[in-house]
Amino acid sequence: MPTAPTLTVATDDGLRERKKRARRAALIDATHTLVARDGLDAVTVEAICEAAGVSTRTFFNYFESKDDAVLGHGPWPLSPQVVGTFVAGGPTGDLVDDLETVLGEVVAHPPMGHDRFRAALELAAREPRLLAKQIAWVEAHRGAVVRLVADRLESTPQPDGGPVVEPDAVAALALVLVHTAAMRWEAAGDDTDPRDHLHAVVTQLRAIFV
Amino acid sequence: MPTAPTLTVATDDGLRERKKRARRAALIDATHTLVARDGLDAVTVEAICEAAGVSTRTFFNYFESKDDAVLGHGPWPLSPQVVGTFVAGGPTGDLVDDLETVLGEVVAHPPMGHDRFRAALELAAREPRLLAKQIAWVEAHRGAVVRLVADRLESTPQPDGGPVVEPDAVAALALVLVHTAAMRWEAAGDDTDPRDHLHAVVTQLRAIFV
DNA sequence: AGCAAAGTTACACCCACTGCAATATTGCAT
């Protein structure tokens, strides 16, 4: 089940599902341990599978690539309520502030537990190839973000003074905000709130743009 | 010679160098043709090499990967004069405007001729994996950009009213500007100026931040 | 208990990519 990178709501439960989640977690943990110790390229998929007690073929039933196992890529649940509010023009009415709210919700609720999530970020910060994959993964959601922003822009007419704001530009901003905030969070420490980092980045950009 | 992704000034000339450039170009062209026709995954390195009349081993002397051949990744010359002006606080004194100037210089002077460059962008827009690689390549220059921005921020003291602006945030902004402008340019057309697209993106972001 | 669906595994395979050592080509000094 090479999980497609979509923003969906995870609800399914049952014994089978729990076993699958456990295996997936075990695979991720084994990958983290080995990669942290030996480096990404020195770790073979075979070694990971041996550590996790699984055949290599099964590994690729869970992840599309070795890199994906480190990053734990998969569906990322996102509250439809938060999305709905944003699209409707809320909660504050200011585009950037509301964007910050939505993105804060995203980074504050990773789909795997903070420990694993932070471990993934830490390894990503160390291994360039992983960082690239991470960004690419974020980028893969560009379409969804563009649609989100487009809906919002439609429901809240722009003032006619300024230039026409294209959803793509806003989406690009959103993606860079998430990425920069994540990196800042990783560098700062476990006990900080990712949303604070997001806010700091937004504040700085606002200041830059006068 | 797997060209390291650094921003250097290309000056070297001589008969040997010209032959190398020609081969490199031939390899890129062959890759473009085949990938445009059959898709990235359906094209093997062997096929590319056959088309270019070169051994597969030689291919990997020129590029680190098949993907790199499509994108034509390599050193990207950047005028030290433009850089110097930017670091010194010019040309206008406004950070965003001056950033736009530097980045405009970058996108307007690709290291391979507009036709090849646009072909690469077009394929990147079509194949997700290439887009990811493209972003990764830009990302690999983050360090250089951060240093650039840091120098500038040092030489031009910030007003003490606003928040402390971190080079990383500005660098992240710069990278996303380049990427977004490039995509916009690709979507628009051959006869447009990439700098115009860059300007459009900057203008929109400025408007968003009120 | 027993059947169907879903998951796991072994196996065979393709191909991207690398290190190495031999060979060919080029630039240069004389």
Add this chain to the structure above:
DNA sequence: ATGCAATATTGCAGTGGGTGTAACTTTGCT
């Protein structure tokens, strides 16, 4: 022009990531 040194190309053998397939095992349901 000739021979030498530097540089480029190539063949070869090997590693490892990733996939298709078909047998086999486990799970959920009745």
